[in-house]
Amino acid sequence: MQLIPAEAGPTRSSCLGVEAHARAAPDWFATLYRFLFFAGSTVSLPLEHQGSRIGIVEADIDPDAVVGSAWIVLKQVSGALAAMTVVLCVLVYGAVAHALRPANEILFGIDRVAKGDLGWRLPSLRLRELRRIATVFNQLASHLQVATRERAELARRLIDAQEQERRWLSLELHDDVAQRLTALSLLARSIQEGARSSSPSVVAESAELAAMASDAVRALRSTLAALRPPEIDDLGLRVALRSLIAAQAQRAGGRIHVTLAADAQADRLPSDAAAHIYRIVQEGLTNAVRHAAARTVAIALNVAETDGGAEVQLILTDDGSGAPVEALERPHSGLGLLGMRDRVHALGGQIVTETSPGGGFRLRVRFHAALAADEVS
Numbered sequence: 129m130q131l132i133p134a135e136a137g138p139t140r141s142s143c144l145g146v147e148a149h150a151r152a153a154p155d156w157f158a159t160l161y162r163f164l165f166f167a168g169s170t171v172s173l174p175l176e177h178q179g180s181r182i183g184i185v186e187a188d189i190d191p192d193a194v195v196g197s198a199w200i201v202l203k204q205v206s207g208a209l210a211a212m213t214v215v216l217c218v219l220v221y222g223a224v225a226h227a228l229r230p231a232n233e234i235l236f237g238i239d240r241v242a243k244g245d246l247g248w249r250l251p252s253l254r255l256r257e258l259r260r261i262a263t264v265f266n267q268l269a270s271h272l273q274v275a276t277r278e279r280a281e282l283a284r285r286l287i288d289a290q291e292q293e294r295r296w297l298s299l300e301l302h303d304d305v306a307q308r309l310t311a312l313s314l315l316a317r318s319i320q321e322g323a324r325s326s327s328p329s330v331v332a333e334s335a336e337l338a339a340m341a342s343d344a345v346r347a348l349r350s351t352l353a354a355l356r357p358p359e360i361d362d363l364g365l366r367v368a369l370r371s372l373i374a375a376q377a378q379r380a381g382g383r384i385h386v387t388l389a390a391d392a393q394a395d396r397l398p399s400d401a402a403a404h405i406y407r408i409v410q411e412g413l414t415n416a417v418r419h420a421a422a423r424t425v426a427i428a429l430n431v432a433e434t435d436g437g438a439e440v441q442l443i444l445t446d447d448g449s450g451a452p453v454e455a456l457e458r459p460h461s462g463l464g465l466l467g468m469r470d471r472v473h474a475l476g477g478q479i480v481t482e483t484s485p486g487g488g489f490r491l492r493v494r495f496h497a498a499l500a501a502d503e504v505s
Contacts, residue, residue, distance in 0.1 A: 129142050129143075133182065153195045154199075158192070172187075237249075247273060312337075368402075372413070373427075397499065401440070407471060408468050438497055439494070439496055443493075444490070445488070475497065477495025480493075
């Protein structure tokens with residue numbers, strides 16, 4: 129700043145100056161700031177005292193100093209804004225994480241229900257929208273639990289009725305038709321012996337009749353075994369499974385090797401549970417031979433006694449070609465898994481099927497059952 133007197137005299141001036149670092153603004157900022165706000169100027173104002181003009185005061189503003197000061201202020205403000213932004217982001221993240229924390233409980237509940245734990249319920253949540261979701265989820269899980277229980281009960285009744293019908297048919301055929309066919313075979317042989325001397329022409333027909341009666345008896349016995357294997361009720365589940373394995377190996381012509389590892393407690397299972405296990409193993413062996421072309425099959429039946437009965441686990445593993453996952457999930461896939469699932473549901477248990485790309489199939493069945501007081505020997 130300087131004072132230029134109106135009359136001749138010395139010019140008085142004063143320079144405020146500027147710090148050296150205030151001139152360190154980058155070129156792009158200086159150009160932009162000058163273009164938008166300031167391009168440099170000189171201000172002149174007359175100085176008067178009691179109506180007489182003393183002189184002129186001039187002020188020269190240095191553009192570099194102004195730009196440098198603006199740059200310093202901008203850096204200070206930018207640092208404060210950056211710090212505030214970081215703090216705000218942390219606060220927002222904490223608030224959102226706290227608000228969405230119940231979502232993890234909802235996802236956990238969905239995962240539990242998807243795995244079959246239909247008794248899982250979500251707690252009451254604080255946020256109104258999430259509380260509504262939890263309410264609908266609990267209602268859905270409750271309805272699904274009731275429907276699953278009713279379906280299992282219906283499956284149990286149907287399959288038990290089927291097994292009872294098979295048992296009744298087996299007893300009727302054994303006590304009536306089998307006895308009649310046996311008597312017919314004996315009568316035919318008696319006629320054959322009596323006709324040897326008196327009527328030789330009848331011998332051939334009576335022999336043929338006796339052979340037909342014997343074939344009918346053998347076919348009937350095979351049908352009776354398919355309807356209700358007598359070993360289950362008479363000798364126990366383990367003997368019935370060994371007979372089933374031997375018959376399957378014989379039909380396969382020795383092309384399959386089956387091993388059985390069964391606890392002695394298996395013979396203490398109730399007849400309905402034993403019949404279900406027998407049918408599941410029967411269908412599993414049929415699948416391994418017909419559909420998977422397996423060479424070896426391993427069957428493990430574990431019965432762990434508990435306070436309320438026993439925990440039964442059946443594992444059937446083969447080295448066959450396996451089956452596509454979509455075929456295992458289709459209700460009418462032709463692989464017999466639908467019947468297996470129905471039987472497992474009737475037992476109130478769980479069934480898991482596994483395949484591998486390289487071949488092989490594994491069936492896991494787990495359920496709870498009661499045990500008889502005395503072990504069947």
